[in-house]
Amino acid sequence: xxxxxxxxxxxxxxxxxxxxxxxxxxxxxxxxxxxxxxxxxxxxxxxxxxxxxxxxxxxxxxxxxxxxxxxxxxxxxxxxxxxxxxxxxxxxxxxxxxxxxxxxxxxxxxxxxxxxxxxxxxxxxxxxxxxxxxxxxxxxxxxxxxxxxxxxxxxxxxxxxxxxxx
Amino acid sequence: xxxxxxxxxxxxxxxxxxxxxxxxxxxxxxxxxxxxxxxxxxxxxxxxxxxxxxxxxxxxxxxxxxxxxxxxxxxxxxxxxxxxxxxxxxxxxxxxxxxxxxxxxxxxxxxxxxxxxxxxxxxxxxxxxxxxxxxxxxxxxxxxxxxxxxxxxxxxxxxxxxxxxxxxxxxxxxxxxxxxxxxxxxxxxxxx
Numbered sequence: 001x002x003x004x005x006x007x008x009x010x011x012x013x014x015x016x017x018x019x020x021x022x023x024x025x026x027x028x029x030x031x032x033x034x035x036x037x038x039x040x041x042x043x044x045x046x047x048x049x050x051x052x053x054x055x056x057x058x059x060x061x062x063x064x065x066x067x068x069x070x071x072x073x074x075x076x077x078x079x080x081x082x083x084x085x086x087x088x089x090x091x092x093x094x095x096x097x098x099x100x101x102x103x104x105x106x107x108x109x110x111x112x113x114x115x116x117x118x119x120x121x122x123x124x125x126x127x128x129x130x131x132x133x134x135x136x137x138x139x140x141x142x143x144x145x146x147x148x149x150x151x152x153x154x155x156x157x158x159x160x161x162x163x164x165x166x
Numbered sequence: 167x168x169x170x171x172x173x174x175x176x177x178x179x180x181x182x183x184x185x186x187x188x189x190x191x192x193x194x195x196x197x198x199x200x201x202x203x204x205x206x207x208x209x210x211x212x213x214x215x216x217x218x219x220x221x222x223x224x225x226x227x228x229x230x231x232x233x234x235x236x237x238x239x240x241x242x243x244x245x246x247x248x249x250x251x252x253x254x255x256x257x258x259x260x261x262x263x264x265x266x267x268x269x270x271x272x273x274x275x276x277x278x279x280x281x282x283x284x285x286x287x288x289x290x291x292x293x294x295x296x297x298x299x300x301x302x303x304x305x306x307x308x309x310x311x312x313x314x315x316x317x318x319x320x321x322x323x324x325x326x327x328x329x330x331x332x333x334x335x336x337x338x339x340x341x342x343x344x345x346x347x348x349x350x351x352x353x354x355x356x357x358x
Contacts, residue, residue, distance in 0.1 A: 073352045074333045080354055108340040108349060109332075117355040 016149025019063075019089075020142040021051035026062035026086065028079060031069025033096035036128040045131040050138050059085040064141065070098040071111040083118045089148075091121045091141060092157075096128050103127060119157035172281055175215055180206055185288070190260040195284040197264065203287055204297045210274055210283065211302050218274035218283060221299065224309035226270045226317045229263040230291075231343045264288035268319060270296050289319055298324040316341035 029037060041047050041055070048054075056062045059082045071079055083092065094114055097103040100123045102112035114120060121144055124137035144155045172194050177184045183202030188195055198206055210218040263269075268289040275282050287296055298321035299306040310321040311330040318339035321327055329336065333353060338345050350357045 073350075074331075076355060077353050107347075108345070108351070111352070111355065 012149045012152070013146075016146040019149070020145040023050070023052040023064050023138075023141075023145075024054055024056045024062050025052055025064045025066050026057070026059050026082070027055050027066045027068055028082060029066075029068040030071065030075065031096075031098065033068045033098070033128040036126075036131060036134065037066065037068045037095065040131040040134045045135065047135070047138065050135070050142065052138060059083075060087065062086055063089065064091045064093060066093050066095050067099045067114050068095040070096075070103065070105060071114055072109050073111055074109075076111050076117055079114065080117050089154075091145070092118055093122045093124065093137060093141060094120045095124050095134070095137075097125045098127075100125050121155075121157055172216070172283055175213070176206070176210060176283055179209060186261055188261055193284055194282065195286060197286045197288065200287050200289060200296055203285070204299070204302075206285070207272070207299055207302055210285075215279075216283075217276045217278045220275040220277055221272065221303035221305050221309070222275045222282075223273040224270070224299070224306055224313065226268055226289075226313045226319055226341075227263075228268055228317060228341065228343045230267050232263050267291040268294060268317060270313065270319060272299070294318060295320040295322055297322045298327075300324055315339065318342060 027034075027037060039045060041053070046053075052064070059065070063086075065083055065086060067079065083090075092114075094100045098105065098110070099114045102110050104127075106112075111117065122137045122141045124133050126133050129137075148154045173187045173189065173196060177187060177196055180202060183199050183206055185197040185199060187197065196206075210216050264286070266288040268291065270287045270289055272285040272287070273282065274285070289296055294317075296319065298310055300310065300321075301323065307324070307326070308330055310324055311327060313319050314321065314324075314327055315329045315331050316339055328334075332340070335353060336351055338349075
């Protein structure tokens with residue numbers, strides 16, 4: 001007989017390998033970053049090389065929430081609801097500087113980073129980020145997914161404190 | 167048709183309605199008394215020589231902090247030299263802001279005659295209300311809702327005057343100059 005722990009560990013890694021190369025993403029596209037998202041998804045950069053080529057337009061079927069573009073305060077409850085509807089395990093990618101920090105918007109209308117309303121796994125800054133940044137962020141997300149299966153612990157996600165000084 | 171004749175055509179039947187007019191930088195503009203807006207607008211639309219059948223834009227201006235100190239040219243830091251507009255010669259200069267706090271601005275265009283006219287209606291802070299033009303141009307509906315949302319100027323006779331950009335829970339009117347620039351009213355999440 002093969003030792004139990006040996007088999008369990010290797011199986012988890014295999015599951016992580018399978019999961020990180022079958023990312024079903026939900027693109028929540030609100031602004032100009034969407035153009036760069038499309039460029040990344042199309043054949044020239046070909047996000048399908050990383051197994052993330054099939055966007056699902058239902059949060060029930062998605063693993064990764066790509067928040068692409070500026071989020072306004074009016075939109076924030078909708079985005080939160082989409083995130084709540086996704087089944088675990090789920091990940092969140094903040095695509096573009098507006099979703100990371102609010103970007104150059106500092107006004108009555110804009111959410112100052114989506115990590116004020118939900119945990120975020122990977123930040124991809126840029127206005128908009130080049131496709132190379134996006135692919136780099138995607139590979140970092142894959143590393144996180146693999147790490148979770150290798151170590152059995154989910155890598156820490158970042159979220160903001162309830163209040164902070166500007 | 168020369169530029170000034172559009173102003174003359176539009177204002178000749180309404181000598182009491184017009185406060186002033188100018189065509190600064192070639193933009194024919196008529197400043198109207200608030201009470202006369204609807205009849206002048208109807209004339210602009212129906213008169214065969216004017217036929218302003220397209221309401222291009224409807225917006226408002228808050229002049230409450232206008233002219234407080236010099237404003238820096240936007241591109242000054244980039245090294246592009248920008249001279250103050252007062253130094254640019256103009257035969258028919260802008261007469262300056264109105265006495266009242268707000269002004270509602272209408273831009274009309276005639277698809278038939280290919281000419282434009284701008285109407286400016288000064289609105290006092292104490293009674294921020296003008297008559298709605300939705301009965302003449304149905305496109306005024308959303309534009310007037312936007313002005314209500316951003317500036318808090320009511321439109322008398324509007325069929326559905328409610329917020330269009332901000333959410334119903336939002337308090338105040340964000341493009342008013344006395345709306346605090348860092349005031350946040352999030353629906354969820356921290357006040358950031």
